[in-house]
Amino acid sequence: MENSIQSYLPLWACLSSLAAVPLILLFRRETFLREAVTILAGIAKLCFVLAMLPIILQGSMIELTLFGGGSDGLVPIAFRVDGLGMVFALVASILWIPTSIYSIGYMRGLKEHSQTRFYVFFAVSLFATLGVAFAGNLLTLYVFYEVLSLSTWPLVTHHQDAEARRGGRSYLVHLLGTSIAFVIPAMIYVWVKSGTLDFGVQAILANTDLSYVQGLALLLAFAFGFSKGALMPLHSWLPGAMVAPTPVSALLHAVAVVKVGVFCIIRTVLNVFGMDLLGGLGIHLVLCWIAAITLVAASLIALTQDNLKRMLAFSTIGQLSYIILGIALLTEHAALGSILHIAMHAFGKITLFFCAGAIFVATGKKQISELNGLGRRMPITFAAFAIGAASVTGLPPMGGFLSKLYLVWGAAEAHQIALLCAFLISSVLNGAYFFPVVYRAFFLPEPEMDAIHADGACCVHGWREAPLLCVLPLAFTAISSILLFFFPSTFYDLASIVLHGGVANP
Amino acid sequence: MMEWIKTTIVPHFNFWIYVVIMMLGLWAAIGKNNLIKKLIGLSIFQTAILLLYVSMGVKEGASIPIVDETMGEAAVDFMAQGGGAAGATAFPINPDLFANPLPHVLMLTAIVVGVATLGVALALCQVIFRDFGTLEEPEILNQIQTIQDDV
Amino acid sequence: MSEHLPVIVVLAPLFGAVIVGFFGTRDRHLCFPIALTALALSFVCSIGVVHHVATVGAWDYFVGGWESPHGVGIQLRADGVNSLLLLAIAVVALLALVYSIRQDGEKDAEKSPFFYVLFLLLCVGLFGITITGDAFNVYVLIEITALTSYGLVAIGSSRRSRVAAFQYLVIGTVGASFYLIGVGYLYLAVGSLNMADIRTILAANPEIANSRIIGTALVFILLGVWTKMGLFPLHGWLPNAYSYCPSGSANLMAPLVTKVSVYVMIRILFGVFGLGVITENPGWSDLVVLIAVGSIVAGSVMALTQREIKKMLCCLIVAEVGYMVGGTWLGDAGRWGLTGSMYHILADAMMTSCLFLAAGVFAKQFGATRLEHLSGLFRRSPWAAGAFTLGGLAMIGVPPMCGFFSKFYLIRGAIDSGHWLYIVALLGSSLVNAILFFRIFEIAYFGEVPESSESSEGGCPTRGRHAAWRTAPLLVAAALTLLLGIFNRPVIDLIRGTVVENIDIVSMQE
Structure with a gap:
């Protein structure tokens, strides 16, 4: 295939949100303009990404090398847009717009402090997310990965209280500590071993003579070093990060940050090692089992949680391991399912987080046990919650069904019956922790009326929904989850381009 | 010892x-x-x-590194040509003396x-x-x- | 005019110092403009030198036109690395100068004409050490740098600063004297003081190059420069000298003096002795890398125990010196490490400058000299705190700050040459730096703004316009720290050219 196009589009797509930063700072006193800038930047970013979509769908690639190129063995800052990057960029940039709208409703509804800082770092983290998606070599990937870790720290610790301090500290220790301690040496070792860090048609390490131990050490260094992927035992930052305001949890800890983690692991598997090398050495099974244990254990822990956001966090940990397990199985359908699950889980989980935030804005409630009967007061929110839960669990007709179907198919293809069982058990558990919430909300009696928590709540027909700006985005993402079941072709095509263009093993 | x-x-x-x-x-x-x-x-x-x-x-027996008339005709030539490489051909300086x-x-x-x-x-x-x-x-x-x- | 750029870089602050001494003592308001003009001239000229080196190649300049290497002429030589270092010195000095602008009504000793004279003379020393191609000239300029540093340390109002200056003087003089002894042995063996000339003679005569006298010369020179740069265990003077001196002096000395000493070491090693001394004595090179590891570990551990901001930063300098020394001694296989070391000289100059400027701003504006004084900093002074954050992130080695890229190349060199302990030390020091700086960020971010936040050094609050004068150079330094990281490619290219050139000389010898 290899027809690549030189274009500055990926750079503009990254920079469009960074360019919003000075404007947001400029309009820090005019809240309306500030939020308009955020949304406009989101639209601009989406437009740049969409402009690249047809090129990628035709099977081409977009490449861009900055600052002098990669002569004499140096590693430049380079961008390279392929199917995988496109899937992720598309998801992140589509979901940024509803999240921006939602954060306006949420932040205003709760009268949060330091909103300008919030929007600034949100924009920076989106810049870094697209940078990771479009990174053309491991160094660029790492650069943006770290920018993302740091730019999200002020968001996680937004409340600036003791709990935020604890959460923020655990966030940094896990994300920054592991990336410095594991990824830097692993990355440079790869560079020494192969002389290049560029992602190409051929995997970086494809022609090197790695021994089993070296390969395993490198793979684990990457898998745990990119600890945004939340593989156990390095997962505990994610529940800790739930101290963040809900829009942050929604976009960053359901979509951008955690997906950057699994995205980096997928890149490692596909573009650093290559499926052939991993399969040849047999080290993929180690990663498979770590992921399998994580996904079952996380689902079990999620069952025991009463705090809604913590429950969602453990659910996210489990779903991330679906993606990692899918790619580590090294079969075509599992990989396809894994890439699709990035998109499907993103839409489903962001809906769930939006709902959790909307419930908090409208009623101030955070615990699952307090939700009895709320569904009758907030029908839209809880309908969306049910849709999101169904999608993440993997029920038709939601997008999540498709990706889980491929994942299970792939596990069967690999003749890994135990791993197949892990998928199925975990999916049952997903249902087991989500649907009691829906049941409580709709079918249990409400204890007593609470005072309305937020300003501007829309009270129609006795409904006490969250502000409109909160409800619209969650309705949008919930409907998108359903639509993705019927029209998955864009993501499906992109995923097959990754597998048939970039991966030799059928 | x-x-x-x-x-x-x-x-x-x-x-x-x-x-x-x-x-x-x-x-x-x-x-x-x-x-x-x-x-x-x-x-x-x-x-x-x-x-x-x-x-x-x-150095044993060496004197201060100044060329003057007491060193003979050649030294006068050397000084006339302003010293340096050009003068050195006329008056080869013996480093042991200085x-x-x-x-x-x-x-x-x-x-x-x-x-x-x-x-x-x-x-x-x-x-x-x-x-x-x-x-x-x-x-x-x-x-x-x-x-x-x-x- | 343009063919004399290399010497103008050095002479501009020298004449500036004389003029400040002459006119500044009469009218104190003249000091700053004169000093600014002199350094701006150096800055412009060093840009010219960098441009020339980047487009044409290394630049040899013979002071006064005395071309013969055997004569008494002094050769200046600008190559990819030291031309960039000249520029870095000019930039850091300008920033430190703007920071120390004399304001109406201030009576600080660090604003007196003497301060400006010493300041400019220190710059002369630093520029000179960097660009000179003469081994003895380096000694003289090291002493110029040192003498002015003693003065700049002692000029502070604190009584401790005098004692620190005295200790610095004793150790500094011993260090410089060791260097002088080393040069003496070198001269005994080779009969020349011109670096390039010595290099050629040694390359042509391996029996001299491998003689014991050359070895002795090397050991003495190294002991001298290591003392000057504060490498563990010769670092004892450094934390006191740089933390008790007034911040105007610290802003200039802390980022530059150690870095220039590291450059002297690299210059002497590769420009005089050749890569052979490292590759042919693997046992000794490993020992030096081990010392560097010790320096990194010791610096990091000492920094962890400090609660004073400036002292903590000084301890980090010891660790950073370890980075550079270690990277230099990785040997033939670890050429990337040499590239990393050279890049780190520039990167560390910029980030140390940023951090010390920030520490100075905090001390002046909030009287904050200890970590716990920084509580609520992000709200009290968001710009200064943001700049400090960038500097701290660079120190940790987070991309895209410059500190990351030097570490990247240093680790590459270490993997190539198999110095695993050094890699562990580098990564460990990154993690320790992360702890150190995020400890500060947490205090600054979560802490409450204290009630009486208006106190300042010397008891006179200086806010408003004055604060802006101090914060502006800090912001510039922070921006440069970021830009040097993002645009590391052209810098690395220039450095690589020099490394390759040095290695060519080695291959000529073999």
Whole structure:
């Protein structure tokens, strides 16, 4: 295939949100303009990404090398847009717009402090997310990965209280500590071993003579070093990060940050090692089992949680391991399912987080046990919650069904019956922790009326929904989850381009 | 033993003397408690290095590196042509006859540096004496630790 | 005019110092403009030198036109690395100068004409050490740098600063004297003081190059420069000298003096002795790398125990010196490490400058000298705190700050040459730096703004316009720290050219 196009589009797509930063700072006193800038930047970013979509769908690639190129063995800052990057960029940039709208409703509804800082770092983290998606070599990937870790720290610790301090500290220790301690040496070792860090048609390490131990050490260094992927035992930052305001949890800890983690692991598997090398050495099974244990254990822990956001966090940990397990199985359908699950889980989980935030804005409630009967007061929110839960669990007709179907198919293809069982058990558990919430909300009696928590709540027909700006985005993402079941072709095509263009093993 | 002294120390006695003086100076500069004694040690240390350089340029039977009329006709020609390479063809200079001037010149600079250092150090001692009322290092350190000194 | 750029870089602050001494003592308001003009001239000229080196190649300049290497002429030589270092010195010095602008009504000693004279003379020393091609000249300029540093340390109002200056003087003089002894032995063996000339003679005569006298010369020179740069265990003077001096002096000395000493070491090693001394004595090189590891570990551990901001930063300098020394001694296989070391000289100069400027701003504006004083900093002074954050992130080695890229190349060199302990030390020091700086960020971010936040150094609050004068150079330094990281490619290219050039000389010898 290899027809690549030189274009500055990926750079503009990254920079469009960074360019919003000075404007947001400029309009820090005019809240309306500030939020308009955020949304406009989101639209601009989406437009740049969409402009690249047809090129990628035709099977081409977009490449861009900055600052002098990669002569004499140096590693430049380079961008390279392929199917995988496109899937992720598309998801992140589509979901940024509803999240921006939602954060306006949420932040205003709760009268949060330091909103300008919030929007600034949100924009920076989106810049870094697209940078990771479009990174053309491991160094660029790492650069943006770290920018993302740091730019999200002020968001996680937004409340600036003791709990935020604890959460923020655990966030940094896990994300920054592991990336410095594991990824830097692993990355440079790869560079020494192969002389290049560029992602190409051929995997970086494809022609090197790695021994089993070296390969395993490198793979684990990457898998745990990119600890945004939340593989156990390095997962505990994610529940800790739930101290963040809900829009942050929604976009960053359901979509951008955690997906950057699994995205980096997928890149490692596909573009650093290559499926052939991993399969040849047999080290993929180690990663498979770590992921399998994580996904079952996380689902079990999620069952025991009463705090809604913590429950969602453990659910996210489990779903991330679906993606990692899918790619580590090294079969075509599992990989396809894994890439699709990035998109499907993103839409489903962001809906769930939006709902959790909307419930908090409208009623101030955070615990699952307090939700009895709320569904009758907030029908839209809880309908969306049910849709999101169904999608993440993997029920038709939601997008999540498709990706889980491929994942299970792939596990069967690999003749890994135990791993197949892990998928199925975990999916049952997903249902087991989500649907009691829906049941409580709709079918249990409400204890007593609470005072309305937020300003501007829309009270129609006795409904006490969250502000409109909160409800619209969650309705949008919930409907998108359903639509993705019927029209998955864009993501499906992109995923097959990754597998048939970039991966030799059928 | 005597043999060793004859072959190792005597021909290079200038180096041995310099090493001994240098070590004396270093010991005083680091080991003494009184700041002025430290400075004396430091000066001895620097002077030892001057000795090393100066003894480097010395040659037996050589004179100062100045060409003048007393060296004969050729030397006059040499001077007439302004010295340098052109003059050297007329008057080949025998380096054994002249002491190497460069180390001496270098040491002029080093002496100046040493004097400057000593000057700065003495000024510092004066200020320290005014501030602390003593020049004994342990007492000064003691005062620093006991008295809260805000920056 | 343009063919004399290399010497103008050095002479501009020298004449500036004389003029300040002459006119500044009469009218104090003249000091700053004169000093600014002199350094701006150096800055412009060093840009010219960098441009020339980047487009044409290394630049040899003979002072006074005395071309013969055997004569008494002094050669200046600008190559990829030291031309960039000249520029870095000019930039850091300008930033430190703007920071120390004399303001109406201030009576600080650090604003007196003497301060400006010493300041400019220190710059002369630093520029000179960097560009000179003469081994003895380096000694003289080291002493110029040192003498002015003693003055700049002692000029502070604190009594501690005098004692720190005295200790610095004793150790500094011993260090410089060791260097002088080393040069003496070198001259005994080779009969020349011109670096390039010595290099050629040594390359042509391996029996001299491998003689014991050359070895002795090397050991003495190294002891001298290590003392000057504060490598563990010769670092004892450094934390006191740089933390008790007034911040105007610290801003200039802390980022530059150690870095220039590291450059002297690299210059002497590769420009005089050749890569052979490292590759042919693997045992000794490993020992030096081990010392560097010790320096990194010791610096990091000492920094962890400090609660004073400036002292903590000084301890980090010791660790950073370990980075550079270690990277230099990785040997033939670890050429990337040499590239990393050279890049780190520039990167560290910029980030140390940023951090010390920030520490100075905090001390002046909030009287904050200890970590716990920084509580609520992000709200009290968001710009300064943001700049400090960038500097701290660079120190940790987070991309895209410059500190990351030097570490990247250093680790590459270490993997190539198999110095695993050094890699562990580098990564460990990154993690320790992360702890150190995020400890500060947490205090600054979560802490409450204290009630009486208006106190300042010397008891006179200086806010408003004055604060802006101090914060502006800090912001510039932070921006440069970021830009040097993002645009590391051209810098690395220039450095690589020099490394390759040095290695060519080695291959000529073999």
